[in-house]
Amino acid sequence: MPKVIIIALAVLILLAGGAVTLLQQLELGPFEQKVALTPEQERAIAAEIARKKALEPPRYVDLEPLLVPIFKGDVVVATIQLQIQIETKKSNVSKITKQMPRLKDAYIRDLHAYVPRLLRKQKDLDIASLKRRLFVIGERAIGKGLIDAVLVQSAMNRKLR
Numbered sequence: 001m002p003k004v005i006i007i008a009l010a011v012l013i014l015l016a017g018g019a020v021t022l023l024q025q026l027e028l029g030p031f032e033q034k035v036a037l038t039p040e041q042e043r044a045i046a047a048e049i050a051r052k053k054a055l056e057p058p059r060y061v062d063l064e065p066l067l068v069p070i071f072k073g074d075v076v077v078a079t080i081q082l083q084i085q086i087e088t089k090k091s092n093v094s095k096i097t098k099q100m101p102r103l104k105d106a107y108i109r110d111l112h113a114y115v116p117r118l119l120r121k122q123k124d125l126d127i128a129s130l131k132r133r134l135f136v137i138g139e140r141a142i143g144k145g146l147i148d149a150v151l152v153q154s155a156m157n158r159k160l161r
Helices: 002-026 041-057 090-099 100-121 127-142
Strands: 059-062 066-072 076-088 149-159
Touching: 002 127, 059 090, 066 100, 076 090, 076 100, 090 100, 100 149, 127 149
Parallel strands: none
Antiparallel strands: 059 076, 066 076, 076 149
């Protein structure tokens, strides 16, 4: 019985020594080397990371065409059809795809009120202001940072009367 205890204790000591040696050789845990970077090195690393992110090509998520009816009284006088693409990063494509019904609903709700006001002041749609408006509404609907830009592929104004 005492021999078994001595052997078990020896095996335990060998395992502990092996674990400490492994941590020391891999520089893990308490043996980890803390490298102090100068501010120049930190800026260089941050610039390198930003450069790599900038090299990543943008991804585009297509929306179904948005149809916005324009009412005058109780009658539809025109219909605006917008073909939109959302520009984003590769990592955000799945998040935007999941939120697509919410995004489309927010766009239609806002455009239903915004486009008639815009067309009262001007004869044609102002695409630049429309893009800015869609960008803001999109960020409000699904969260900031997911949308990089909104691209209006086509805008068609069909007058019915």
